[in-house]
Amino acid sequence: MVIEDQNKDIEQLIRDLARKLLKEKEVDVILGYTKGTIPLTSLPIVIDKVEDVDKLIWNNLCYINLAKYLVPRIPTLMNEEGQKLKVGIVSKGCIGRALIHLSVEHQIDLENIKIIGIPCNGIINRKKIEDEIGEREIFEISVSGDNIIIKGEDLEQTLPFNEYLNDLCKTCQVKSPPSIENICVGECLENPVIEDDFSDMTEFDSKTPEEKWEYIKNLLDTCTRCYACREVCPMCYCNLCFVDQNQPVWFGKTTAYSDIFTFHLIRAMHMAGRCVGCGACSSVCPMGIDLNLINRSLEKIAKERFNFTSGIDPEALPPMMAFDMEDDQEFMMEED
Amino acid sequence: MLTTVKDIISENKVNDIKTLELVFKNEEDYKSFQYIPGQFAEISLIGKGECPIGIASSPTEVGSIMFTIKKMGTVTSGFHNCEVGDTVGLRGPCGNGWPIEEMKGKNIVVIGGGFAFSTLRSLIIYILDDKHRKDYKNITVVYGNRDSGEVLYQPDLEDWKKRDDINVILTIDREEEGWTDKVGFVAPVVKEVAPSPENAIAVVCGPPIMIKTTIAVLEELKFKDEQILNSLEMRMKCGIGKCGRCNIGNKFVCVDGPVFSLAELKEMPSEY
Amino acid sequence: MSRIQYPSNIRIVRVPCSGRVNPFFIIKSLLRGWDGVVVSGCHPGDCHYVSGNLVARRRFAILQDLLNLFGIEPDRVTFMWSSASEGDRFANLIKKVTKNIKRLGPNKKFESTW
Amino acid sequence: MEQKVLKKDQIVKLYNDLVKDYNFYAPIKEKRNIIFGKITNPEDIVLNYYNSKVPPKEILFPQTDILFEYKINGKEIEIEEPKKLDEKNIIFGIRPCDAHSFILLMNFFSQGEFKDEIIMNRRENTTLIGIGCNTPKSTCFCTSIEGNPFQKEDMDIFLVDLQDKYLVEGISDKGKKLIKRLSWLTDATNADIEMAQELGKKAEEAIVTKIDLKNIDKILDPNFDHQIWKEVSEICIGCGTCSFLCPTCTCFDVIDENVPNENRGRRVRIWDTCQSCLYTLHTSGHNPRNSCIERVRNRILHKFCYYPENYGMLGCVGCGRCVQLCPANNDLRAIIEKINKIEQKKEEKVTV
């Protein structure tokens, strides 16, 4: 089936399920996507009335990881008494992963959540399209067959779908949420086995430290430290992020590169074995920084070192939560 | 403006509140630093940062300026580690102080709780000064604390108690051995003291819960909104209404406040 | 201990266990301008605190990988096991670290650029 | 003739003429983003752009701004004020909305009891050579805040893109003087001027976003506790992109940054945002704006209620950056629309 038809089907499925869940009072609200106000966007939406269900949409621009809204810090999904509502959440694979990982980290109670599982065929990378189009405004974007069709002022362009996906989506193996008992109501993956050779990383890995440094520097130095990447990340739920801590102040708050890369380095450290590869951070960066490389290597570290993929198995402990006598320690220095 | 630390006084038992006495390095600066009680200033330690602190001394105490600082974060810890002779940056005075002109000829009721007493001290010292005492009528001070170890400015309190033109009532939350003054929260004590609203102005300063309960008591005692003054605590940073932190509605606490009357407060959005 | 000589350009910070070493300590040291960081702890299985070093080892593995990713020379930060009875080994490793870091030269990447 | 013409290939000449005396800022493409940068090669200048990602407020009010540098020597403290305050700047190619934002910024920084000398000084020494927007973006709404894509009042010199050349018009005295200096500029013809007017009209028509901001402050004022705030903040992730990249946002923090291992450092002013949850956190732990609800409310009220109350104009220039860049697509236009609706509902209730 072609992508647009698939999306149409999924959209219909989402609406039907949402309607059913709301009607039968299985959930209090549905968390999903609706049409964005400008092209290349989508808008998260909380629906509590059956009649609003048709506002829900599904397309290849639903880049926000909705799991973020379920983390305790966000108060909007609570009732007047401050109790958590029962939420039905539209979940592509990475949202499902985020939910599972969040439950491993005791942040959400899956009992309270109904996963409306859908298969995702990839999220279009806004930045790549904007780069391609340049300084011309896009009015409309649609998917047709294997192509993305872009209409704008003096502009009608057809771009191959696969090339304009998020890089993370190209390697994604968890298109639907991994199934958890009694939670999925749509399509879910049964016991997914992740096999990944990380061949996309080979080129970068073969660089010298100097080349890597330059590459990453070139990637990150436009960062304005607005922390949109952090705020959109479902795994960034600390009360007080390390960048905001004083006593001690771990590092500077300026836009000097040493501060910027320390932020990204430590954030990466904190994401190791936890990143669910949704790519929301890259999608939302106002400066267009693509963190794919960092995210992929986080998955690589977790997989290759600890044979762990986050958000697949609610029983498995992420690498930093466990330890093992038999871990590799080739990086430890030994005598000659 | 640069000042030098002249003296450091530890104010409480756990030692996390200290009063710093500063003198100006440059005489000229002293002349230009004209303030009234209730105002605050930005004091800074080079290498640590800057923070707004209410001025604890009164303009009548010529020669130096005092700040009472509770150890909270990086900057305040820095102040706590100051030595006599250290350099402290000073910017200000900022904000509006207590309306000392409007208060003339009135009975003054000063109600304070805990650490927020510093600008009240400034006010009381100012009023009690020989030059100004005649401008004001009766003064009643109710000052509450968690325990006796937390009572600030003990020498001043001793002095005031000796005077007969000021009525000082101290209270602590719980019974304690050797404590001869009142026991109980501030609000009930105010109720007990029951100052008359007649030609009076009440100045209230303290933790939010104390303010809330005390204002309720004052309203019960028929104080009007305009008669109740309050100094707002708000996250202040720059002190000049620019950094954007301390706005309540279109008012900036650091420029338009921190002193507001209850009447003014009721006009503002309840975001403080 | 055995008074075995090793290069004198190393300063030792005492922590209870390698498990206490937060990656921040390492990064902060580099930001502070130290040219290299060594983390040393008891051998796996011999941890004074049973498994602190195993917890730490995962942390360090990830940190080392990420430092590589960001283009920090791998020799800048060294992890080693060395027990209280291995004065020789410790001295040899420190010599090696010193040599490595001398080869890398001063730590410029963490310098604040202003 | 007041109006001159600058051929497109003459930009290099213009640059070479001015760069001797001015820091020449203009839109350039850095990585994937258009930003205002200090030009070293006039070929880099990009003028056919919608708008820069980071607003040019960065030049007046840099993200990291050194207030002074200090050296600590035991008890002695040496303070060194920053130099280069009197350097002259040209911001070339600034859009009308951003130029208007400078008015708003200066309202804020130069009025009131305390003035920000550093920023005032910078503004004083800055000449704006702006350019009209022939093709505004669909998210632009400058016409809704009494501006337009060819609004030249806030500029010193105003350019209009006439395909192969620019129409150059001196607006302020400063601008006129500068044009005089550029004596090699040729006079504009009537056709040029007419064409410019035509383009201006077209551009104004091209602005499709119309939002009603006429009564917004009056609507907002009594609705501080309205439940709409919960609604509009529901999907906000609290990142602060909207305020970081807003040309009129001015919040900042002041911190001391020390050079490691040396007894010196600098006091810097860095951007801050009212969307950060720590922004209003008191030392006591109390936070009056503890959730997204209060923070989003503060941002909207500040721009559309408090700012008008204090300065008599809206605190927004309609550049559309926040609309474009909000990660969660929490569209300002939609928020305003909702706000306008609450009032109507109220009225309906009254009539019923």
Place this chain on the structure above:
Amino acid sequence: MTEAKKELEKVKKEIVVTGNEKPQVGVYVCDCGINIAGVVSVPDLVKYAETLPDVAVAREYKFFCSDTGQNIIKEDIQSGLINRVVVAACSPRMHEPTFRLVCKEAGLNQFLFEQANIREHSTWVHMKDPEGAFEAAKDLIKMSVAKARELKPLEVKTVSIEPACLIIGGGIAGMNSALDLATEGYKVYLVERTPTIGGHMAQLDKTFPTMDCSACILTPRMVDVARNENIELLTYSEVVEVTGYVGNFEATIMKKPHYVDQEACTGCGVCVDYCPVVTGNEFDLGLATRKAIYIPFPQAVPGKYTIDMDNCIKCGICAREDVCEPDAIRYDEEPEYMKVKVGTIIIATGWDLYDPTGLKQYGYGRYPNVIDGLQMERLLSSTGPLDGKPTRPSDLKAPHSIAFLQCVGSRNFREGGNQYCSRVCCMYATKQARQYKEKHPDADVYIFYMDVRAFGKGYEEFYESAGKNYGINYIRGRIAEVSEGEDHSIIIRAEDTLLQEPMELKVDMFVLSCGLESRSDAGEVASLVRVQRSSDGFFMEAHPKLRPVDTLTEGIFIAGVAQGPKDIPDSVAQAKGAASSAATLMAKGEVEMEPFFAVVRPDRCIGCGMCVENCTYGAIELIDDRHFGKIASINQALCKGCGACSGNCRCSAIDIFGFTGEQIFSIIMGGEL
């Protein structure tokens, strides 16, 4: 107490430090004799220290650990000059307790002390680079001052001590510790892995230099142990798990199945006669046999039987009513587990004999007449397989000539050898040689040695007399090669290093005087009880000189050869030392815990549970807090303060007292801004 001291006590005032006041650091740079002052200029270090922020005073003294030195610090504290103490001297492992006590005695919270180790970390290890050492010492002082400024007073927590001791190993050391502790009234659990106590000493014949009969002095002790009411003897048992901490250890002990009801068994021994399985006897090192149902040796305690299930064929004969009258045989017995609570633990696991099989040149295991020292001991023993009439294994004839080779597996720097001297071999070889000469005065006995080490009381005399009065030939030299001659005689090729000429010697029997080694499973025991071992494999003492029976884990002591090779008197002495140390600790009834545990900042904690998983001690759990929601909570009694939780915490919500993020941060920054 002198009058002056009493006076000082009287005027002593408590220095109240809340941690909020301005730090006033006193820096005390110790010369440590010439250990420090001989390498770096201490006056210059003092001058440097004075320039550091918040340093109120810096002083030099020859030995700050001395009484006078301590008083200098006390006076500064008492005069109110300082409220933080930094001593730049040796390792905190050495004197941290000393100086903490100094602070305490002077009325200052003892945790406001920090030690800069400028000896082990500078002047010793950079002795040949005095300039570098000076710079290093400066920085170490700077870092310590930086940390001292951040120190906060901490409260010592005390926990009560279970008045019971677990002793692992029932050899002569373990038994002596057990008896001492039991006599003092403490409950003792004596765990022995084999079916009997007695250990290696039971295998010995006579003891040097007094030539007492080993069994004669040992067996009464064994009986004492068995009879003592306070000793719970757990033979044929192993400790499988130890949890808890000083004063409150909990040990799980596995009682291995004897397959014979130990209560019912009367030790009559009828079963042995019927048992059809014959196998090698471990006690006699394979020189004799035993049955599958056995007691290790006649004097074994307890004298109850055990079935060796590895060899038992389960024929069922022993279970017959006519064989085992008390009906004590239990083929289906399962291991039993018991948990005991003890306050202290003594490790007395003893030793293994070095296995010389790997040293091919000596022919052990290849030639029947090459035996090791312990086998020789059994041959000589009157209770041994040959009733004290040693013969050579090949033909059971009394050998005419015997050669002993010393330092087998000891003092050997090559692979497979141990570097240390085993301390007993010279003496036991001499003793065995003498014993043999006593029995066969005309026999030729040679001892090949590197040096003879006869260091104990009466040992030198014993050795002298062996040569003089017994005609034992001591040959200084190493044996190059050993081959077998006719009739299984042994031909030795060696070099006499005194005469510097090669020699060849034919003997009837060749005894390898093997050294002692740490037990093969010492590593497992070490990780079980969490103590360290030194590089030679023996358990490591807390300090080689001053705390030879303590380990670095509080409440755990070592006795006997488990700590390093020793002869019997030394083992017993150490065993008594360990018992006394354990008793001293338990006599106090409570122990002070270093308050270096983890603390949670509830406002930062987000309750992700990572720390819970990272904590080996199970000291962390997630709780629902009224104000902060789900957060981590530390059980301080279980927390050891390792910081594994804190190192991983993304929110920096966990800190370790004594090693807080801020403190380590200041050290890294050297106290700068």
